[in-house]
Amino acid sequence: MKPSVVLYKTLPDDLRAKLDDHFTVTELSDLSPETLSRHADAFAQTEGILGSGGKVDAEFLQKTPKLRAASTVSVGYDNFDVDALNARGVVLMHTPTVLTETVADTMMALVLTSARRIVEVADRVKAGEWQGSIGADWFGVDVHHKKLGILGMGRIGMALAQRAHLGFSMPILYNARRHHEEAEQRFDATWCDLDRLLRESDFLCISLPLTEETHHLIGREQLAKMKPGAVLINAGRGPVVDEEALIAALRDGTLHAAGLDVFEKEPLSADSPLLTLPNVVALPHIGSATHETRYGMAKDAVDNLITALTGKVGKNCVNPQVLK
Numbered sequence: 300m301k302p303s304v305v306l307y308k309t310l311p312d313d314l315r316a317k318l319d320d321h322f323t324v325t326e327l328s329d330l331s332p333e334t335l336s337r338h339a340d341a342f343a344q345t346e347g348i349l350g351s352g353g354k355v356d357a358e359f360l361q362k363t364p365k366l367r368a369a370s371t372v373s374v375g376y377d378n379f380d381v382d383a384l385n386a387r388g389v390v391l392m393h394t395p396t397v398l399t400e401t402v403a404d405t406m407m408a409l410v411l412t413s414a415r416r417i418v419e420v421a422d423r424v425k426a427g428e429w430q431g432s433i434g435a436d437w438f439g440v441d442v443h444h445k446k447l448g449i450l451g452m453g454r455i456g457m458a459l460a461q462r463a464h465l466g467f468s469m470p471i472l473y474n475a476r477r478h479h480e481e482a483e484q485r486f487d488a489t490w491c492d493l494d495r496l497l498r499e500s501d502f503l504c505i506s507l508p509l510t511e512e513t514h515h516l517i518g519r520e521q522l523a524k525m526k527p528g529a530v531l532i533n534a535g536r537g538p539v540v541d542e543e544a545l546i547a548a549l550r551d552g553t554l555h556a557a558g559l560d561v562f563e564k565e566p567l568s569a570d571s572p573l574l575t576l577p578n579v580v581a582l583p584h585i586g587s588a589t590h591e592t593r594y595g596m597a598k599d600a601v602d603n604l605i606t607a608l609t610g611k612v613g614k615n616c617v618n619p620q621v622l623k
């Protein structure tokens with residue numbers, strides 16, 4: 300008999316067929332308290348789950364006594380309580396490699412868009428405001444040769460450093476728990492503490508996962524230390540930045556602009572003050588959202604679940620120790 304799994308994400312047809320070859324699949328719209336209670340039987344039987352979003356914690360695990368593997372279609376896994384998974388011996392798989400270059404493209408796009416006010420001026424053109432010659436109220440600030448600060452030098456940070464160093468001649472500062480020798484050798488990146496990163500970066504690019512240590516890592520005190528006129532880019536997880544403090548810093552001119560792909564609460568509320576600020580570019584968490592990359596993530600997630608439930612663990616495992 301094939302193992303039962305719960306799928307809570309729409310997959311391309313060929314990947315769905317592959318999943319069906321291996322498992323008996325119950326497809327749900329999402330992983331929410333509603334679907335959990337409505338499909339309690341499916342969860343009681345399921346050995347694997349595949350999707351993105353939702354909350355997988357000790358309470359969820361009580362409702363899924365047979366669960367052996369979880370496969371998230373994302374690199375981030377802050378919605379999983381990894382300690383609870385470990386205690387139950389549930390393997391967690393994610394998609395850390397396939398999206399790297401695409402997210403770095405998104406971050407570079409946010410750097411350029413924020414600095415040059417691309418969205419704002421394009422909107423003005425569409426509104427018919429380009430009548431005579433344009434004045435300084437249409438100007439932005441340069442990107443090339445400015446100092447790029449990277450907070451969190453993981454795979455995505457590295458791909459951003461490559462773009463900034465090779466394409467835009469930007470000197471690179473970074474802060475991470477460890478020195479990254481490859482970043483220093485290939486992109487001339489300089490490790491520094493958070494204070495220096497804040498004081499010296501023209502563009503502060505945040506690419507950190509959300510953990511207890513990174514929650515509100517950038518708050519009022521840190522924003523106040525930032526270089527006057529700096530631009531903040533966040534494409535990691537929203538709660539790494541204290542959004543209220545960020546709004547204040549954008550309002551009082553401490554920051555020139557912000558480019559945000561992630562928010563404390565998603566979707567971003569339509570009445571968020573962020574949406575009224577002309578110096579904010581807000582994207583709907585599309586860091587990895589290209590056709591190619593989203594297909595690649597779904598494919599990796601399907602393969603991850605198959606390997607995890609056949610007792611092997613591939614390279615994309617968050618907690619391989621549970622199988623030992």
Ligand code: GLV
Pocket residue numbers: 372373374375376398535586587
């Ligand atoms: C997207 O935010 C991801 O974690 O893949």
Ligand code: GLV
Pocket residue numbers: 451452453474475476477
């Ligand atoms: C993250 O990139 C870290 O090493 O802190």
